[in-house]
Amino acid sequence: DIQMTQSPSSLSASVGDRVTITCRASQSISSYLNWYQQKPGKAPNLLIYSASGLQSGVPSRFSGSGSGSYFTLTISSLQPEDFATYYCQQSYSTPYSFGQGTKLEIK
Amino acid sequence: QVQLVQSGAEVKKPGASVKVSCKASGYTFSTYYIHWVRQAPGQGLEWMAIINPSAVTTTYAQKFQGRVTMTRDTSTSTVYMELSSLTSDDTAVYYCARDAFMVRGGRTYYYMDVWGKGTTVTVSS
Numbered sequence: 001d002i003q004m005t006q007s008p009s010s011l012s013a014s015v016g017d018r019v020t021i022t023c024r025a026s027q028s029i030s031s032y033l034n035w036y037q038q039k040p041g042k043a044p045n046l047l048i049y050s051a052s053g054l055q056s057g058v059p060s061r062f063s064g065s066g067s068g069s070y071f072t073l074t075i076s077s078l079q080p081e082d083f084a085t086y087y088c089q090q091s092y093s094t095p096y097s098f099g100q101g102t103k104l105e106i107k
Numbered sequence: 108q109v110q111l112v113q114s115g116a117e118v119k120k121p122g123a124s125v126k127v128s129c130k131a132s133g134y135t136f137s138t139y140y141i142h143w144v145r146q147a148p149g150q151g152l153e154w155m156a157i158i159n160p161s162a163v164t165t166t167y168a169q170k171f172q173g174r175v176t177m178t179r180d181t182s183t184s185t186v187y188m189e190l191s192s193l194t195s196d197d198t199a200v201y202y203c204a205r206d207a208f209m210v211r212g213g214r215t216y217y218y219m220d221v222w223g224k225g226t227t228v229t230v231s232s
């Protein structure tokens with residue numbers, strides 16, 4: 001099974017900050033990497049697919065990059081509604097594993 | 108619009124089974140696979156299984172093999188997930204999600220683009 005590891009596990013930042021979250025796979029997964037945002041009590045919401053594709057309706061301040069086993073999610077200028085938990089997920093092979101999550105909190 | 112509507116919360120005793128439904132609308136049911144993902148209280152997301160509604164093929168995470176069964180009813184565009192031999196560790200919110208795909212550079216990429224709101228399953232004696 002492929003293990004996904006995110007860092008950091010939690011992060012404090014201010015509105016307007018630029019933030020980067022990293023995700024590493026235990027083996028190469030090409031670009032089969034997705035990012036989701038989850039707010040408390042809500043279902044996850046797709047942000048980025050295939051490592052760098054911006055899902056329709058997602059603000060352009062979100063971007064993804066990487067391939068192989070190293071990936072990043074960047075938020076260029078944090079907005080109040082961005083404080084949430086973020087998960088990466090590989091779709092290279094089943095079981096389609098998630099990272100443990102990165103909780104983004106207000107500083 | 109595309110929607111996945113899940114059944115309501117369940118409370119079960121240890122050893123029992125639970126069956127959660129996920130009704131799709133707004134798209135051709137047989138075209139997209141459906142995932143099940145769960146989230147224990149205060150924990151992260153855990154992938155459980157995937158079903159191809161048209162071919163009724165399923166893939167389950169090893170952890171749930173023998174305890175989980177996914178089925179579908181094409182007449183109502185509904186997918187079901189049944190989990191048996193419940194323990195307190197199965198207390199979680201269970202989500203269904205549609206498996207969307209796109210083709211780029213000769214490869215097909217998969218991602219979960221639409222999610223149900225979740226079904227809370229509580230296992231308690």
